[in-house]
Ligand SMILES: [Zn+2]
């Protein structure tokens with residue numbers, strides 16, 4: 001039976017007014033065979049909400065981490081993050097990473113925070129969720145310096161070059177594509193996807209952001225990961241079933257705890 005996994009979603013941030021309750025949103029996804037979800041935490045205070053969602057729904061797992069574009073650039077409380085990373089239903093550490101596109105002035109804080117996340121991921125032996133934008137060199141350097149290949153992880157919402165993707169794959173990472181892959185303007189990203197090995201690719205919505213074509217202008221939700229899968233199938237010249245099978249297997253290989 002074909003099924004899909006949304007490997008990166010923010011279920012705590014969805015527009016419930018327009019989309020209905022979370023229960024309805026997940027049921028809608030499951031009616032289209034989107035059957036598993038990794039709900040991503042973005043700050044220490046928000047973890048409880050994310051964790052409760054993952055405890056309530058057996059098909060939802062979660063992460064613990066501090067997003068590089070957090071509004072408050074306080075020092076990441078490593079002890080608190082470690083505790084969260086150790087808790088039940090948490091299968092990944094992040095999202096963490098570097099975003100020099102939106103926040104180059106906070107590069108130093110972002111680098112320190114990423115190093116803390118890598119240490120904690122190794123301590124709890126869980127893969128990393130990495131957000132990287134306009135920071136190819138520093139991201140790769142920090143992953144290497146921190147020994148991130150011991151746990152591997154995901155470069156999520158990937159928009160960078162083929163060279164970066166292949167370097168990350170060499171470090172034991174997977175490359176995850178979001179709705180950006182469906183955008184008209186994303187020819188070069190589709191070209192990157194076409195060159196990557198299928199056993200290293202994941203799909204995500206990153207909802208509530210980045211609604212894929214043909215739903216632009218509407219609120220994003222996990223069921224729309226299908227649109228990412230459709231475009232990926234086209235780009236790779238394989239069937240939608242093959243995309244479902246490969247991306248699901250990849251997710252389970254990276255996160256055996258989600259089986
Ligand atoms: Zn992100």
Ligand SMILES: [Zn+2]
Pocket residue numbers: 008010040095206
């Ligand atoms: Zn995210």
